[in-house]
Amino acid sequence: MYYQLWNFFLKDDEYCDWKEKIKVNNRFNKATWQTINDFFAFVEKNFYLKSQLGETHNLEQFIHLVKENSYNLTSEEFAWFLVTRQQIWMLFDLAQKTPLLKEQLLSAKNPQQFVKIADDYGYYFSVEELAWLLTEIKSFSELVPINNSVGEIISVSNYGKIEIGYWIWLAEEWGLVPPFCHRIQPVNLLSQYVDNPFLPDRCFLPKSYFNQHFVAQTLV
Structure with missing residues (x-):
């Protein structure tokens, strides 16, 4: 399921655009995060819906199917969920390859300092x-x-x-x-x-x- 959404949000151009939009206008919360997780869990149990979503050719079709199945989620919410996760995973991946960054992150005295270090490297969450x-x-x-x-x-x-x-x-x-x-x-x-x-x-x-x-x- 994630693969289809990658086409809409995580390809290079789309990712950079959404990343900037989210940084400027992040108004989402834990309830939205959990609702999207619940949606993905629902899709995994519904082969027909999973197949339908996999055949969508654009974001509008995808969101339409989501709402038809009683999940009132927007493209902005999906973008926030996926791009935010991508930034955290990319930071972890970079830290694994960069001993200096890993040492900086592990030496952070509090979570605020951790996310500040991430931001310094271009990852915002x-x-x-x-x-x-x-x-x-x-x-x-x-x-x-x-x-x-x-x-x-x-x-x-x-x-x-x-x-x-x-x-x-x-x-x-x-x-x-x-x-x-x-x-x-x-x-x-x-x-x-x-x-x-x-x-x-x-x-x-x-x-x-x-x-x-x-x-x-x-x-x-």
């Missing part, structure tokens, strides 16, 4: 957007850290070709990414303190925790 993406990645089943009986951590720390563990650990240290605490989140237990990611209603176990736990036990 907010602290919140960084947190949303890293939390999403940490929830990915293959990245769940599990301790076996001798204290070894069995986990996958690469996302594709990019080493992601450094950035998740840094975000955990800053309190951007919540720890794993319980299987089911309480319903708005302490929702008035939404800025504290370490409170019980903000902690979570990722989708495949117990599968990973089983694998860890079999390796002991």
Whole structure:
């Protein structure tokens, strides 16, 4: 599904244009981010819709199909979601190839300094957007850290070709990414303190925790 959208947003000319528009006029929030993620999850379960979207020849057709399926999403929202993610991934990729940049980022004293360094290299995103993406990645089943009986951590720390563990650990240290605490989140237990990611209603176990736990036990 992403491949078709790359044609609309992430080819060189389109990417540069949208990147500048987003930097000047970023008015989106976490609810929009989650809605787009929900839409992609819905598409993956609907082969017919996935096929229809894959056959669209322009952005207008794509957005029309999206809205026909009850997702009121705009081209600007998709552009923000995809271009912002692209900038974060490109920064991580560059850091992996550039020891000086990697050292600068890992030495950042707070997330604000981290995004300032990114901006200096031409990658613009907010602290919140960084947190949303890293939390999403940490929830990915293959990245769940599990301790076996001798204290070894069995986990996958690469996302594709990019080493992601450094950035998740840094975000955990800053309190951007919540720890794993319980299987089911309480319903708005302490929702008035939404800025504290370490409170019980903000902690979570990722989708495949117990599968990973089983694998860890079999390796002991």
